[in-house]
Amino acid sequence: MELSNYARIFKALSSEQRLKIFMMIYDNCCAPEESKLGSEFRFVNDACCSIKGGIEKAFTKICDCMSLSRSTISHHFKELQNAGLITCEREGQTYRCSVNEATINAIKNFLK
């Protein structure tokens, strides 16, 4: 992978709000005690995400608790997708998102 790709990935995680969104998807909400976002984000609606066990489920809805407009959140989701950090599949009126583990592993390998 090109160096510029890594820079793009890091850029996607460089905004605090976007990082928060990413962590909501990343964190296993079924094991909220491991959440890095603090209690305010642990039990939000019926959202549930996991990168373990192949369940991988999370809805954009989880972002309603952030004080950001819909269009802003839409942009952030797109940036996370463009960086290859998450993939989203339309599911009715909303999305089913999952973390792209390959990208996470690439970062970890990059930092050896």
Add this chain to the structure above:
Amino acid sequence: MELSNYARIFKALSSEQRLKIFMMIYDNCCAPEESKLGSEFRFVNDACCSIKGGIEKAFTKICDCMSLSRSTISHHFKELQNAGLITCEREGQTYRCSVNEATINAIKNFLK
């Protein structure tokens, strides 16, 4: 560590030029075949950096091969320091820099 700190670290690595500078320090120039920067950056002046074996040595001089002004490079170094990614000690007219492994490990733990 606060989420905002991680965002700051990622931001420091989000500029391609700054990431290049960081990798110059990060990469073990004594084992250049592992360099992620390509041949152009492997043998630059007398610069040598390593995060293995405690040698940890690198000079700002290695940046002269990048087409950036001195002041820009100075800014980038400061940002890498502020993010806690590198530490620099004055050594005569230049600096001796080393990667802050604690920060690297923090990122890797953050991404579990």
Add this chain to the structure above:
DNA sequence: TAGATTATTCTACAATCATGGAACTTTCGA
């Protein structure tokens, strides 16, 4: 079908950022 809900896209704007030049400071070496 009609209204409500959700997300996208377009546009705009304030804030931040990457960069370089000029002036200045510190250190080296002849």
Add this chain to the structure above:
DNA sequence: TCGAAAGTTCCATGATTGTAGAATAATCTA
């Protein structure tokens, strides 16, 4: 001691970014 070399700081500028509002599209549900 004086000039050269290296780095910092201040200032300016063009580019990018994070954000929201309005208009639009798609989907759900009563």
